[in-house]
Amino acid sequence: MALRLAADFDLRKDVLPGLRAAAGARGGGAGILENNYESLRVLNVERNGNIIYTYKDDKGNVFFGLFDCHTRQNEHLYTFEKDLQVVSCSVNRERTLLAASLVQSTKEGRRNELQPGSKCLTLLVEIHPVNNVKVLKAVDSYIWVQFLHPHVESNPFPENHLLLISEEKYIEQFHIQVIQEDGNGVVIKNSGHLPRERVAEDFVWAQWDTSEQRLYYVELKKSRSILKCIQFYADENFNLMFEAPLDIALSDSGFNLVNFGCTDLQDQEKFSEHPTLCVFTNHTGSLCVCYSPKLDSWEQITYSVFYFHKGHSKTFTAALGSADSRVTKGITFLNLDYFVAVYLPGHFFHLLNIQHPDLVCHSLFLTGNNEVVDMLPHGPLQSLSGSLILDWCSGRLYRADLNRSYLLEFLWDARLDWEKMAVLHCVLSCRQDTRFLEAKIIQWISENISACHSFDLIQEFIIASSYWSIYPETGNMDKLLPYSSVLTWNTVHSFKGYWEKLHSNLEYVKYSEPHSHYSNSVVRREWHSLISEEKTGKRRSMAYVRNILDNAIKVISKLEARHLEPRLTPLFQEEDNHQRLLVGLMVSELKDHLLRHLRGVEKKRIEQMVLDYISKQLDLICQILEASWRKHNLHPWIFHFNRRASAAEFAVFHIMTRILEATHSLFLPLPPGFHTLHTVLGVRCLPLHNLLHYIDNGVLLLTETAVTRLMKDLDNTEKSEKLKFSIIVRLPPLIGQKICRLWDHPMSSNIISRNHVKRLLQDYKKQPRSSVIDKSSYSVEFLPLNYFTGILTDIESSSRALNAFEGHDNVDAKFVEEAALKHTTVLLGL
Secondary structure: OOEEEEEEEEHHHHHHHHHHHHHHHOOOOOHHHHOOHHHOEEEEEOOOOOEEEEEEOOOOOEEEEEEEOOOOEEEEEEEEOOOEEEEEEEEOOOOOEEEEEEEEOOOOOOOOOOOOOOOEEEEEEEEOOEEEEEEEEEEOOOEEEEEOOOOOOOOOOOOEEEEEEEOOOEEEEEEEOEEEEOOOEEEEOOOOOOOEEEEEEOEEEEEEEOOOOEEEEEEEEOOEEEEEEEEEOOOOOEEEEEEEEEOOOOOOOOOEEEOOOOOOHHHHOOHHHOOEEEEEEOOOOOEEEEEEOOOOOOOEEEEEEEEOOOOEEEEEEEEOOOOOOOOOOOOEEEEEOOEEEEEEOOOEEEEEEOOOOOOHHHOEEEEOOHHHHOOOOOOOEEEEOOOEEEEOOOOEEEEEEEOHHHHHHHHHHOOOHHHHHHHHHHHHHOOOOHHHHHHHHHHHHHHOOOOOOOOOHHHHHHHHHHHHHHHHHOOOHHHHOOOOOOOOOOOOOOOOOHHHHHHHHHHHHHHOOOOOOOOOHHHHHHHHHHHHHHHOOOOOOHHHHHHHHHHHHHHHHHHHHHOOOOOOOOOOOOOOHHHHHHHHHHHHHHHHHHHHHOOOOOHHHHHHHHHHHHHHHHHHHHHHHHHHHHHHOOOHHHHOOOOOOOHHHHHHHHHHHHHHHHHHHHOOOOOOOHHHHHHHHHHHHOOHHHHHHHHHOOOOOOOHHHHHHHHHHOOOOHHHHHHHHHHHOOOOHHHHHHHHOOOOOHHHHHHHHHHHHHHHHOOOOOOOOOOOOOHHHOOOOOHHHHHHHHHHHHHHHHHHHOOOOOOEOOEOHHHHHHHHHHHHHHHHOO
């Protein structure tokens, strides 16, 4: 199953045994509840997680109890010694007041237990200790009650605030002050007159957000649905946060409540005949409105998701199969933190990525498998914050999260590219046991390296995994860092907490900065500039370069701290200044980027996030290499050139080439030593003409370490000489000069001589010379060479006199003369 459900609470297991034990202790035996087993049901889940339930004894008396989710103990709250049906119930934070609304029992033969002429009685009861009962409402319409649960720690007995929601489409707030009497007893102050005020009226739909203490409701104005949101605070104040039009069709004659406790279970059987509407938020500042109209066809179902935090919406239509497959249950929307799930029992399960709804391929649609489409209970479900799901029928509270095992299995079986990308992001969003998940994904990538045609698997894995590793640090990361390698897309005041984050999301959509996502374009330009300066012998201030290299040291130190076990791959065994410069530049640019956008976040925290992010990218590359190395059982002796490549080495070379392709277009850094190892494998695996083609096109980068080892390992056979010469002539001048001195061969002597002459003559100005040549100073009587050697000798002498020239490894005019003669001898075949 795509979802894994863990029961946080089970009415039958966590409550029923205690009730039976209590009944037995009173001498009534277990039978006091057995005859009314079905009367035990959940009424409400409060903000602190405590669960209110009710049941009846054999006399019809109504009992109210509370299950404390922290101590996992049950507490009896109150008993009504009348046979009534409970509509709604709520308890204040201190458990000193209980509000309940009740109606006449449906059993025949019962007399009217309520006040004459009333259908619904709403009561406020002092329960610490049980004392007075105050009637708040006695009306013919149904009433629902809900205490506000503000975060207040200083005052143990604050003013209490109670919401009353009427079937007549209005909402009132009662303000209830309590005082302490007789030790710990709590009573209502001025119970004869409780201040109250209207919060909303003329609405057709309302939802209570228990966790965040918000009220959402919809009004109809000129047949338009207007969504409004009220935020309640610790004091008696509340604010209308926003109102926005919704492109949905609600009837003025309808009335629907969400999260105000359990509604009539008989009505739940008619779910498919009514529209479904709910609002979901999370800690990142997202706000989604999910809507499914009344089902008017047995062939298809339509539903919409309004992504308020992204400024757009999407409407989906799903086929239901044949006309015989009737829809007996309604559609269910579930809030799963970074995802919204749309579930129709027996038909489909749709997982929507609400952080990145602009990419439909980040959403997963599952259907056709009984295990998939029947993964959740078929009864009415209530989605609560924190990925909690309450099944009203069974009285179970589940904690839902994505099933990693199922998703990994699905990843192997997926055939379509959009499915692979969607599952990849779903798996990476599961942040538990990250190393295990990454290892499984790398194993899948290594087996399916060429299986995707619309995106690069390695690119997507590196970008997505790096993004999800740092995303929990701050909710703004989806606007500042790339989350995919495939990128295509009047409200609230300045408040704190959730509303500040939502405002930030909406401002981003409103002004839509095209370059707010970080990219390495600036790093690319600066890195090429530094490398160019290095080739020409120029370099900007040492302090600037030293700062960049210090950044790289911090990243590599953090990377090494992640990996305590010895590495199988021979990486990090050389300085590799080019890659260190790239790593250091990326640290500098990314830090500046985040400092510009993450105002209010400490500089040290941003620096740490940057180091984490870049070291994570390098670590992922190392993991891919380590997995490939381990799979093919390679050994460190691969670093030698005097062996033929095996099939395993060909496979690793292919993986490394794909890594290089993936990182090249994104201009991501590679672990120091990567290019050396790649080049060694390339020399061993490729024929000479292919090898040179890879080098000329920048796929293989000739590092000093790799070429030095090549010169030392290979002999001077004709084949090896051809390879060495082909390599040397492709080296940058500075490295080429060093490498030529390692090869005792006429070719290298010729190259050294040419470079020496070029260096001497680049500033040479012709001076008059004597026409008489001293032949005794030359080993060979060859006038052109003698004359040229004499000029070089004079330049060397002048340069040394002016301290402007120093010899390089005993290279002088004599060396040039000998090299020229050897070269001529070879050319003439002597």
